[in-house]
Amino acid sequence: MTHKQIWLNFSGLGLLIALLGLVYWLNTGARAVPGLIEDLQSGDLQAQMLAAEGLKEIGSNAQSAVPVLVTVATSDANLSLSGAAAGALPAIDLRAARQVMTVWLPKLHDPDAHMKGYAASTIGALGPVAKPAVPILVRLLSDEDIAVRERATRSLGAIGLPIDIVMGGLLQALRDPEWTVRYAAVTQFSFSGFSSQESLAALRELTQDSNQTLAGSAQSAVAAAERLIQASVYSLMLSQGMNRTYTLHQLAKLGPRAADAVSGIAAVLTTGKPLERYLAASALEEIGPAAKESTPALQRALHDTDPIVREAVLAALQSIENKRDQTP
The missing domain is CATH 1.25.10.10 (Leucine-rich Repeat Variant)
Structure with missing residues (x-):
């Protein structure tokens, strides 16, 4: 290979690196927001989910995406998508996140169990900023519909605060007659950092549950509680x-x-x-x-x-x- 060929190869490689750098620059940070907004409105679920996650990572610099995120988060067209959009908002705009919570709160009283569960899940996706919804979610733990109780349990775990009320709700869910609700509660103790002497006693009882999936998860939760990070x-x-x-x-x-x-x-x-x-x-x-x-x-x-x-x-x-x- 001649010196000229080597030089041309290096020049081509340098140009390629520069182009890749330009593409990266155009598609990261606030510069990426217009494209992510377009993806969020695309109708392609995978692209929409990725766009919501991307906007969440950008944070407050994604303010221009807030109106679209609120629209998606308050829609009942797709639970996964509304949850992803809701989950992106707290990192971008706390007031917009509370706005979404306010829209969904009345639907926690909806006579349709499907709508109640949907509302509980979307509110839970907002995380700790949805703290005002916790008392109503706790009341849903007594709902006659199993799916509603399960979704309310998971949402309480995601919000996490105030800890005394949330912990009381999770303890109630640990004693639910339906194993799927108990399982939803157990997973909160396995992965979310909840722990108390009362919950540890309840979890130890569940290690003997007749449902092996639940018993195994309870064993993991007990282990997590016993090695709680200080x-x-x-x-x-x-x-x-x-x-x-x-x-x-x-x-x-x-x-x-x-x-x-x-x-x-x-x-x-x-x-x-x-x-x-x-x-x-x-x-x-x-x-x-x-x-x-x-x-x-x-x-x-x-x-x-x-x-x-x-x-x-x-x-x-x-x-x-x-x-x-x-x-x-």
Whole structure:
């Protein structure tokens, strides 16, 4: 191969790399939003699901996609798609996420069991920002329809807060007469960081369940509860900026057991992402009076630009002062 041929090969490779870089640049971050909005409206379910996930990853820079996401999230055309769109919104716009919750809340009272279950699932996809829906979801655990109870159980696990009410609901589901509902509850303890002495006792009983699938899952849940990750581990993850959304949610579920992480949690109240600030305030609310050292940071956060964050901050201050509303 001559020097000229080698030079041409390198030039061609350099051009190819430059073109690939341009394609990557055009299809990442805020630049990708117009294309993802188009995909979300395409009618191709796979493309729509991927678009919703892509917009979620982009976060607040995907503000222009909010109207389309809200439309999709409040549609009852496809459960998986409405859930994916709902799940994308908290990372982009907390108010829009609450708007979706508000649309679905009345449908939790719908006489049609299918619609009730659909509403429960979509609200659950919103995660912790759907906390105001928890009391109604708990009441659905007594619904006569098995699928409604199962979906309400999974949604409670996904929302996770307030931990005392959610835990009470999950304990009720662990004792449900239908094994699929008990299984839905067990999986929350296997993978979502819920744990208490009462739940551990109930899970141990379920390891002897006649349904082998349920019994095996209960054994995994017991093992997970017995090796529950400590607050110090989550504190380290938080200090290193590792998946703050997940980490803050887990710390909130620990409640007062996360007291040693208060300073790290309070520091997140000044970050740029509203969802992280919301979860930080929610975690401090769950910790309660033991989070008293965070009071100055919370008082400053009362001026947060996001009203949903301000709501969570006020709730945290009331909890620290031991004035939290405990009405289920």
